[in-house]
Amino acid sequence: MQVEQFLAFTRKLFNRKANILLHEPVFIGKEKEYLIDCINSTFVSYAGKYVTEFEEMTAQFTGSKYAVAVVNGTAALQIALLLAGVKPGDEVITQPLTFVATANAISHCGAAPVFIDVDLSTMGMSPEKLEEWCAENSIFSASTNQTINKLTNKPISAIVPMHTFGFPCKIEEIVEIANKYNIPVIEDSAESLGSYYKGKHTGTFGLAGILSYNANKIITAGGGGMIITDCADFAKKAKHLTTTAKLPHRYEFVHDEIAFNYRLTNVNAAIGVAQMEQIDKRLINKRETAAKYHEFFKTVGVKSFSEPENTKANYWLNAILLNNLEERNSFLEYSNNNGVMTRPVWKLLNKLEMYKNCQHGNLENSEWLEERVVSIPSGVRL
Ligand SMILES: Cc1ncc(COP(=O)(O)O)c(C=O)c1O
Known part of the structure; x- marks a missing residue:
């Protein structure tokens, strides 16, 4: 050519x-109308109706039971990994062919990535290579109920496949292998809003999935991210951990753990809602x-x-x-x-x-x- x-x-x-x-x-939708609404109502920061609306629309569209909006996709992935049980010193399996945020989120948890090859057809994690690597390099510890890396003696506490450019990877097979080794799957579906594997939305196969809304994605919120999950407890904890762990009260400030301010603003969510409508x-x-x-x-x-x-x-x-x-x-x-x-x-x-x-x-x-x-x-x- x-x-x-x-x-x-x-x-x-x-x-x-x-x-x-x-x-x-x-x-091409109602972005301006909703932004003006934010300004007129003075709800430009974390309070306001658009965050909840954005979450509800996303849950409905993806078919996941819960959706928790956060400041960006990287933060969404970090929180999902923390809630999956990733601890400092652990290892997390992912693919080397991905945006750097995937590995950065793992590092932000204090864990180290282990890179497993991708398939040529999907550009996503190869189930065969995953199985091969786990069989050769890991051992199951019955006392801790964890899969341990034989070389480093560290727990492998999550697997993060990514749906490259929106092309779904072989997620069903990956989840099957992960279950066999008792390792939770967190799907990096930052690029795959609107992509399906056997009719089921990407990001809904593992314990949780994440989405990104930066300006180059299929829909944008200016910036933003979402955690999607079917687990009520996971969603509840994700909301708590990303909103400074504040206990609900009319006027008292009581926070019950060291947490994050990873909230999405109403302004960003307003753009996201307008875009989701399209x-x-x-x-x-x-x-x-x-x-x-x-x-x-x-x-x-x-x-x-x-x-x-x-x-x-x-x-x-x-x-x-x-x-x-x-x-x-x-x-x-x-x-x-x-x-x-x-x-x-x-x-x-x-x-x-x-x-x-x-x-x-x-x-x-x-x-x-x-x-x-x-x-x-x-x-x-x-
Ligand atoms: C594969 C992948 N993971 C994670 C992210 C991080 O998302 P964000 O830029 O919203 O932090 C992106 C997009 O930027 C991405 O493409």
């Missing part, structure tokens, strides 16, 4: 000559974009990612697979120099300075993808 062909196609698709971003936010429209729009890309890339002989078997993806970010690192780099250079934003997939987390000494399994698929995957403009087309 000539990069020029891709540029011409993308310009036509987005009806724009240049400055075509990867995923810019669009405001989620179905957005998902249709994004499927259409993906279909057009698939057709184009087929004609030029380039592989583009489509939803894996048994899944429905939100097509948050469309991505293509180039032949090698050299081709990837020249594609990135040329498109970014010519007004069309493209990005490589993340540098593998085990190669970052702060995570380079973390234990990992064989990462051949992640390394292969790192050299070839490019994400391309995927925002909602107006």
